[in-house]
Amino acid sequence: xxxxxxxxxxxxxSVRDKVxxxxxxxxxxxxxxxxxxxxxxxxxxxKIIKDLGLAATSLFGIFIAVFVGINLVWKxxxxxxVYNVLSKPVRRPALVVGKYLGLSLTLLVNVSVMALAxxxxxxxxxxxxxxxxxxxxxxxxxxxxxxxxxxxxxAQLLMMTAVALFxxxxxxxxxxxxxTFGLYVAGHFNADLKNFETIVSLRPVVWVARAxxxxxxxxxxxxxxxxxxxxxxxxxxxxxxxxLYAAVYIVMLLGAASLIFARRDLK
Amino acid sequence: xxxxETENLTKDYALGFWRKRPYRALDRLTxxxxxxxxxxxxxxxxxxxxxxxxxxxxLVFPTAGRxxxxxxxxxxxxxxxxxxxxxxxxxxYDHLTAxxxxxxxxxxxxxxxxxxxxxxxxxxxxxxxxxERRLAxxxxxxxxxQRVGLAQALLNRPQVVFLDEPMSGLDPIGRRMVRDLxxxxxxxxTTVFFSSHILSDAEALCSRVAILAGGRLVSSGRLTDxxxxxxKGWDLVVDGLSADALTGLGPxxxxxxxxxxxRYALELPADARPDEWMARCTALGGRVVxxxxxxxxxxDFFVRQVGAHHRRTEPGSNN
Numbered sequence: 001x002x003x004x005x006x007x008x009x010x011x012x013x014s015v016r017d018k019v020x021x022x023x024x025x026x027x028x029x030x031x032x033x034x035x036x037x038x039x040x041x042x043x044x045x046x047k048i049i050k051d052l053g054l055a056a057t058s059l060f061g062i063f064i065a066v067f068v069g070i071n072l073v074w075k076x077x078x079x080x081x082v083y084n085v086l087s088k089p090v091r092r093p094a095l096v097v098g099k100y101l102g103l104s105l106t107l108l109v110n111v112s113v114m115a116l117a118x119x120x121x122x123x124x125x126x127x128x129x130x131x132x133x134x135x136x137x138x139x140x141x142x143x144x145x146x147x148x149x150x151x152x153x154x155a156q157l158l159m160m161t162a163v164a165l166f167x168x169x170x171x172x173x174x175x176x177x178x179x180t181f182g183l184y185v186a187g188h189f190n191a192d193l194k195n196f197e198t199i200v201s202l203r204p205v206v207w208v209a210r211a212x213x214x215x216x217x218x219x220x221x222x223x224x225x226x227x228x229x230x231x232x233x234x235x236x237x238x239x240x241x242x243x244l245y246a247a248v249y250i251v252m253l254l255g256a257a258s259l260i261f262a263r264r265d266l267k
Numbered sequence: 268x269x270x271x272e273t274e275n276l277t278k279d280y281a282l283g284f285w286r287k288r289p290y291r292a293l294d295r296l297t298x299x300x301x302x303x304x305x306x307x308x309x310x311x312x313x314x315x316x317x318x319x320x321x322x323x324x325x326l327v328f329p330t331a332g333r334x335x336x337x338x339x340x341x342x343x344x345x346x347x348x349x350x351x352x353x354x355x356x357x358x359x360y361d362h363l364t365a366x367x368x369x370x371x372x373x374x375x376x377x378x379x380x381x382x383x384x385x386x387x388x389x390x391x392x393x394x395x396x397x398x399e400r401r402l403a404x405x406x407x408x409x410x411x412x413q414r415v416g417l418a419q420a421l422l423n424r425p426q427v428v429f430l431d432e433p434m435s436g437l438d439p440i441g442r443r444m445v446r447d448l449x450x451x452x453x454x455x456x457t458t459v460f461f462s463s464h465i466l467s468d469a470e471a472l473c474s475r476v477a478i479l480a481g482g483r484l485v486s487s488g489r490l491t492d493x494x495x496x497x498x499k500g501w502d503l504v505v506d507g508l509s510a511d512a513l514t515g516l517g518p519x520x521x522x523x524x525x526x527x528x529x530r531y532a533l534e535l536p537a538d539a540r541p542d543e544w545m546a547r548c549t550a551l552g553g554r555v556v557x558x559x560x561x562x563x564x565x566x567d568f569f570v571r572q573v574g575a576h577h578r579r580t581e582p583g584s585n586n
Contacts, residue, residue: 005374016362087352
């Protein structure tokens with residue numbers, strides 16, 4: 001299967017297109033914030049930096065997932081480089097999945113470096129406080145539970161990459177970006193759709209809302225930033241189930257994207 | 268066994284946004300190409316050449332009919348291990364160098380690292396890009412990209428090579444290089460199927476050609492069968508003749524064209540004796556510059572066939 005060379009090619013393209021420059025900006029934001037926060041808040045410094053670090057990881061990641069993802073297949077077709085690839089022994093679904101894996105690798109590296117950077121800043125801040133202050137925090141500065149939040153952020157990003165790639169197989173980048181960002185926003189308020197009957201009594205509307213609840217990505221279930229920052233436990237079972245949900249959602253989207261792309265005339 | 272075979276291969280595209288209407292880009296193409304042949308696929312722009320190649324590469328799917336390469340359906344992905352394809356005006360990844368691109372494609376073919384390295388080097392030297400192998404493709408000219416395209420089409424030592432307008436964007440040296448490359452491929456037993464509207468290339472390279480117009484096959488066969496190779500006349504160029512001397516040459520000239528002062532191109536009939544005409548010119552003070560027999564060219568044949576097709580399909584014609 002040519003998945004690996006295709007994935008590595010996408011990763012190399014990300015590197016050469018300077019996608020990882022966002023890490024520099026991330027580091028600057030973290031360091032600047034840690035200096036600033038130390039002078040304006042009392043005792044909340046670590047919590048704010050954790051919040052900021054996780055939010056920035058999510059935000060930077062979603063921009064990469066969407067803006068690289070919407071071009072993954074579209075650019076190949078539009079610039080006709082796909083002709084050269086598909087005249088080799090490469091099945092169309094392999095191209096779709098390989099491209100997805102390549103961007104996923106980029107996001108994995110991006111999120112990992114951001115996690116390391118956040119831990120580095122937190123370790124530096126941790127040194128500046130006496131033990132008595134540290135005892136009063138909801139969670140330790142170098143809380144391993146932060147990793148759970150990072151893993152679930154990565155899962156969210158991989159879901160949104162699959163969404164962007166799905167649209168990229170048949171739509172222009174502009175429309176794909178609109179659709180993907182729309183789903184990203186809707187995905188955070190998905191839980192409201194489940195309980196729509198408490199607001200509206202009209203059955204067809206409730207059915208539509210329930211259908212949308214199952215179709216739209218349930219990103220809220222993958223968002224544990226707040227719990228982690230406040231030191232609340234996140235059950236292992238919940239994390240496993242959320243990851244399983246993300247995996248199923250991704251596989252279904254990649255399947256649909258592959259089906260659409262496999263039947264398309266590449267004019 | 269056929270290297271390439273199509274039977275009633277047809278492709279309709281839907282045109283328009285709201286009200287889709289079908290447009291037939293290729294109409295019932297039936298064609299066979301034997302192994303080891305250099306086959307020219309000719310036609311004016313919009314004739315359906317690129318559509319045919321895309322159908323053979325499964326980049327688009329046929330509306331009707333079937334196509335096989337090396338006796339396997341074109342949809343069989345394994346057959347692509349044994350073929351090479353150069354698309355028209357190829358485009359590659361800007362961020363890669365030519366060497367990296369060929370190694371990447373080598374991985375798609377499943378070639379091992381040593382073979383990838385060796386083939387990339389060999390082929391880039393063969394297409395004259397050895398010195399630029401580490402230059403990013405975004406810096407390549409159109410002609411250089413065409414050469415990279417040729418190199419990638421040959422990476423897997425294919426049994427059948429499909430070249431869509433291989434001379435496009437090339438300078439005279441590049442065109443000569445491609446001609447020599449095609450002849451070397453032929454000598455190695457590779458089947459070469461190339462589309463072109465540059466007829467002199469087809470005439471110089473092909474054993475057989477097919478002519479397409481308006482999506483339909485209008486003629487196919489061996490060049491020797493298609494073109495009348497008997498002499499249709501003579502083209503005699505003389506220099507140093509005065510206008511009076513020209514009239515003194517006597518009757519029998521079909522046409523006289525003035526090239527420059529004192530220099531003329533004389534068209535003689537097929538049954539003329541060229542040696543007698545040269546002697547006459549010399550006797551009148553002229554100097555023979557050249558003498559060439561006039562034969563029907565592929566271009567003459569092509570223009571006749573395509574013109575006849577257009578007349579048949581024009582509105583108001585009986586067909």
